[in-house]
Amino acid sequence: MTLATDQRKPAQVQPPHRPDGDNREHFVDQPVEFWPTAAIRSALQSGDIATWKRIAAALKRDPYGRTARQVEEVLGGARPIGISKALWEVLDRARAHLEANERAEVARHVKLLMDRSGLGQQEFASRIGVSPEDLAAYLDGSVSPSASLMIRMRRLSDRFVRVKNTRAADSDQDAASGS
Template identity: 55%
Template sequence: MTLHFRNLSIDPDTPVSEWPTEALQTALERGDLDDWRRIGRELSRDPWGRTARQLEEVLTHSRPYGVAEIMESLLDRARGDAEAAERAQVADEVRRAVAGSGLSNAEFASYIGTSSSRLSTYLNGKVIPSATLMVRMRRVADRQRKAA
């Protein structure tokens, strides 16, 4: 089945990220597996972007049987995967700051005003430090590098 948009001046082959909300709703209601996969790929690419917000809006008033639940699940998974990747990036940055400082973990923790056990949670990504603590970590690492 080929997807057709009625009363829209956009072609279904246009990237999903450029679809208006009405096109997304049409794809959910009358599209097929290929169309839904394209939407899923866009959600994975940008889980908080325009298409994700449009999907949330559409699903508040249109609940295509079976498709709505799958799309919500895809969005949840895409956001969970993105958050895990972001958490890993923060942990990497913390590890680089500690390593770059030349200090032991205990010394670094003391310099930033926290405990070694709390620093460990930042290093392994279990806990994400606040933005102010990240700034403090960067400052301590930079200061120690310059002093060395």
């Protein structure tokens, strides 16, 4: 048997596939909201401040969204130090801010329904079955009413609008007929 040197081209050596490696590289051009959890994990473990700011901005935009859930999952067992502590604080503050805005929006809606009904605050409270103090708390946004109570308020408001419209139509007919 004769031995000769191998004339074939050497095989290209590929770096080993690392499933837990820096997955951010593939997603860096995409919005954070589209990153897989592995990329979020990688960014939190070895990312830079610009990447962390992008994640924080995504948390502020949607504090209960996909990125927020991914960050919760990744930070679930982490000690609250460094970037993990900072992102928990961003998430907590974003959620508190969102909830305050939602309570204020509900308060505006309650006021709209009360004003639309034409009833005073005490009468409106009585007709929806709550104390004037509870209605005041709904109106200042410190507490939000239940969904069923919101429906009751809307129905009351609708009923009084119909009564007003019927009376207005009747008085228009009376004026037109010359009575």
